Amino acid sequence: MGDAWIIDAVRTPRGRGKKETGGLSGVHPQELLATCLNGLQHRNGFDPKDVEDVVAGCVTAVGEQGGCVARMSVLAAGWDPEAATGVTINRYCGSGQQAVNFAAMGVMAGQQDLVIGGGVESMSKHPMGADKSGIDGHNSHLRELHPLVPQGISADLIAAREGFSREDVDQYALESQQRAGKAQREGRYDKSILPVADNSGAPILDRDEHVRPETTLEGLAKLPASFEGVGGYVQKGDARTFIEKANSRYPDANIEHVHTAGNSSGIVDGAGAVLIASPGYAQANDLKPRARIVSMATAGDEPIIMLTAPTPASEKALKKAGMNIDDIDVMEINEAFAVVPMKTMRDLKIDHEKVNINGGAIALGHPLGATGAMLLGTALDELERQDKSTALVTMCIGNGMGVASIIERV
Numbered sequence: 001m002g003d004a005w006i007i008d009a010v011r012t013p014r015g016r017g018k019k020e021t022g023g024l025s026g027v028h029p030q031e032l033l034a035t036c037l038n039g040l041q042h043r044n045g046f047d048p049k050d051v052e053d054v055v056a057g058c059v060t061a062v063g064e065q066g067g068c069v070a071r072m073s074v075l076a077a078g079w080d081p082e083a084a085t086g087v088t089i090n091r092y093c094g095s096g097q098q099a100v101n102f103a104a105m106g107v108m109a110g111q112q113d114l115v116i117g118g119g120v121e122s123m124s125k126h127p128m129g130a131d132k133s134g135i136d137g138h139n140s141h142l143r144e145l146h147p148l149v150p151q152g153i154s155a156d157l158i159a160a161r162e163g164f165s166r167e168d169v170d171q172y173a174l175e176s177q178q179r180a181g182k183a184q185r186e187g188r189y190d191k192s193i194l195p196v197a198d199n200s201g202a203p204i205l206d207r208d209e210h211v212r213p214e215t216t217l218e219g220l221a222k223l224p225a226s227f228e229g230v231g232g233y234v235q236k237g238d239a240r241t242f243i244e245k246a247n248s249r250y251p252d253a254n255i256e257h258v259h260t261a262g263n264s265s266g267i268v269d270g271a272g273a274v275l276i277a278s279p280g281y282a283q284a285n286d287l288k289p290r291a292r293i294v295s296m297a298t299a300g301d302e303p304i305i306m307l308t309a310p311t312p313a314s315e316k317a318l319k320k321a322g323m324n325i326d327d328i329d330v331m332e333i334n335e336a337f338a339v340v341p342m343k344t345m346r347d348l349k350i351d352h353e354k355v356n357i358n359g360g361a362i363a364l365g366h367p368l369g370a371t372g373a374m375l376l377g378t379a380l381d382e383l384e385r386q387d388k389s390t391a392l393v394t395m396c397i398g399n400g401m402g403v404a405s406i407i408e409r410v
Helices: 029-044 069-076 095-108 140-145 151-162 166-185 217-221 242-249 279-284 310-321 339-348 371-386
Strands: 005-011 053-057 085-089 114-122 203-205 268-277 291-300 330-333 390-397 401-409
Touching (some): 029 069, 069 085, 085 095, 095 268, 095 401, 151 242, 166 217, 166 339, 310 339, 310 390, 330 339, 371 401
Parallel strands (some): 053 085
Antiparallel strands (some): 114 268
């Protein structure tokens, strides 16, 4: 098995996922990803004809980001249509990270030399649920086997089982905002961010616009619980509410609704991309590696509680690398909901001072198909800033999955 080197990682800013006021809401999703493709090329000088594939995550692949948004973004970037191909994947929130992992696998297997992995999501155009797949594909047989519930109910279920209070999750959210605000003021994101412009070159957005560093604990406490009403909903053809379904698997859980818009991930637009090369190609073409992919893993977990698989995914990636958690200098755990990093840190016994150092999706937002690629870039930037060596990136995924990657600076 060969090495897969990370040459570079870039992303767009995260724009608010609002149709009228979001900074990127008027930009076509293909153009967002094309911005990242061309950004990688301009920064590193490779020949686009050498790119063997572009693997892109996209969760809600409908409308303007439907079809194969990866291939269409290659064309939108102006690259030779007879060269790079594209493939679009959906592993829910882990799509962007999985896309990078798939790109790395092709290189490590010796079948490819230069591949781009990344993702895109325009949530202002196509919000969650726009594909009308529901939480179980409207499959009554699956519903009998696993009475799935919305992710917000799963998050509140975890909080109940772990003993995390509303104040606990709000305190975590406040720290995410404070860390992101500091990172933005100090320019820690600037190395990876590519300003987005229109086709005439006029600037559109050059910084993340979801961060709210002025957030207070008192303000967070005033926000209503987001999933209280959802918990009492009964799906068509069912007799049980979502809370009753959760309780059917976890009868001892006394679910309280602690998650709000303030301690859950923000709705945003954005794209990210990571350039992966074989050592041979990089050396022959004067590309300087920033890191290598050490290991990667996915893991399944119980699908009703759903959001707990970052722990087993991380443990699998560590085992594959012959490492333990103390070998990790920097860790990124996607903040889909506050309880996700809180539980993962507790399970893995890792200090919060190593985790989401520059804030996370609560403050920055979570452009579903792109976030994983963005987090890999954030982790790499932070390793370089601290002059540290090794990072682990992990994400929870719908229906009880997790993904993890370990990278090491070269």
